[in-house]
Amino acid sequence: MGPLRGCGIVVCLLVVSLTACSGDDPAGPRAAPSAGLVGPDGTPVEVPVPAGPTGTSYDVTDLGADPEPGTGDDAPAIREALATAEPGDEVVLPAGVYDLRSAEPGDEDANLLLADGVLLRGAGSSATVLRTSFDGEEGSAVVRGAGVEDATVSGVTISSEHDGDLGTDPDEEGPGGGPMYGVQIGEDDGEGSRRVLVDDVSVELFQRHGITVKASREVTVTGCRVADATSVGPGGSGYGIVVEGKPDQRDPGARNDSRHNVVVDNHLDGRHLRHGILLQFPTHHNLVADNVVDGGVLDAIDLHGEGEYLNEIRGNTVTGGDAAAVALGNSGGEENRHDASGEGNWIHDNRLVGNRQGVLVILGTPDTLIEDNEIVGRRDSEVGIELRNAPGTVVRDNTVTGADEEFWAISVTEDDGADGRGAGVATRVLIAGNRLTGLASGILVEAGRDIEITGNALDVEGTRLRVAEGAEVDEGAP
Structure with a gap:
């Protein structure tokens, strides 16, 4: 598939299909049958982006918006332009700072509402700023698209008037402030949004989700x-980019089924983010690719333990996180209690450097394929790939390098569960063809049944293989 073009940008997506393995493949039939941007029958799906503008261009300064900061409320002029524009038109925000001090008349929680077929375009995220006066109001969003189609927001920074502390403590609700959401794309009366592009948008000084x-x-x-x-x-604060479905809904025929969304080539500065990129609830067949996540308070790329399935996570770079670079399953949750992610997620070709854990699979998350990742541990890293009650997981052809003997390249352990949810040991796990190197230990199996270990290259300074009494391991050549 070629590049997807729209609004002056080029989005290059590699469409992939992962079919069930058979024959001589050591993974056998346990590999994910069809993950990422594919349809129900496994055929590639092209994700369209809105076409560039073909109609009228509305300059918001002609309607009274003032790009000088602190000069009044610029929201009414921008809303007038959006209301006037028709499909194919664009609303232009020249360089400057636009103060948004009022909400939409029909939506008291949003400053601006996207319109079908209309491009809202700034002069670039380094030049055009939308600065909201929202300060902790529940449900507040700076830019909202509710049941919209073919809409675009591009080339802006979304910020707030918050001038206090930033979030650092994952166990504390505070300090909070600013809007709850920067850009919020969602449904209207059960009809989800479709064919929406969020391009070159920076979000800062928000409370819950930057882009959702x-x-x-x-x-x-x-x-x-x-x-x-x-x-x-x-309770949902400090998430960078979020793709989510509806709780307890797994119906691909629904009008608001969450699928075929693309999160590609974004940068998450995780120093004040709970999670960089997060998938939650039964969202499926999404692509998270080629993103950079620097640091993070908790898991950087997190499948949140609420049934997320058949998603592809590839080509991302995650560095310096205080928890896992990529995690599947989650023990938290207040309103919705978490446990396992769904089946068939594909984690491959990522570069995960200096995180506490590289890839973590827990709480009964089934049939995950983890392959061709490069994982490098730092001095205080714990494990490269950790499996706890992760039935049907395939770990193959990864390269894992550790910095000391306390670091295990691959470990399979028992899961104590979260208040009883997801407790147990891993079963039907394949560990094959991995290269494990450095001042580290190799493979640790503390618990599990039907654990197959074969064809791995272990060039480590520490213990090559340790299998605890009671663990059931079918060991070929390491």
Whole structure:
């Protein structure tokens, strides 16, 4: 498939299909049958982006918006332009700072509403700033698209008037402030948004989600930067980019089924983010690719333990995180209690350097394929790939390098569960063809049944292989 073009940008997506393995493949039939941007029958799916503008261009300064900061409320002029524009038109925000001090008349929680077929375009995220006066109001969003189609927001920074502390403590709700959401794409009366592009948008000084996509499909988030949440506490604060479905809904025929969304080539500064990129609830067949996540308070790329399935996580670079670079399953949750992610997620070709853990699979998350990743541990890293109650997981052809003997390249351990949810040991696990190197230990199996270890290259200074009494391991050549 060729590049997807729209609004002056080029989005290059590698469409892939992962079919069930058979024959001489050591993974056998346990590999994910069809993950990422594919349809129900496994055929590649092209995710369209809105076409560039073909109609009228509305300059908001002609309607009374003033790009000088602190000169009044610029929101009414921008809303007038959006209301006037028709599909194919664009609303232009020249360089400057636009103060948003009022909400939409029909939506008291949003400053601006996207319109079908209309491009909202700034002069670039380094030049045009939307600065909201929202300060902790529940449900507040700076830019909202509710049930929209073919809409675009591009080339802006979304910020707030918050001038207090930023979030650092994942166990505390505070300090908070700013809008709850920077860009919020979602449904209207059960109809999800479709074919939406969020391009070159920076979001900062928000409380819950920088950019969020809920119950929608064919939404592309690319070239964006998210940093500096005002809270990273429990209950959904401090998430960078989020793709989510609806709780307890797994119906691909629904109008608001969450699938075929693309999060590609974004930058997450995780120093004040609870999670950089997060998938939650039964969202499926999404692509998270070629993003950079620097640091993080908790897991950097997190499948949140609420049934997320058949998603592809590839080509991302995650460095310096205080928890896992990529995690599947989660023990938290207040309103919705978490446990296992769904089946068939594909984690491959990522570069995960200096995180506490590289890839973590827990709480009964089934049939994950982890392959061709490069994982490098730092001095205080714990493990490269850790499996706890991860039935049917395939770990193959990864390269894992550790910095000391306390670091295990691959470990399989028992999961104590989260308040009883997801407790147990891993079963039907394949560890094959991995290269394990450095001042580290190799493979640790503390618990599990039907654990197959074969064809791995172990060039480590520490213990090559340790299998605890009671663990059931079918060991070929390491």
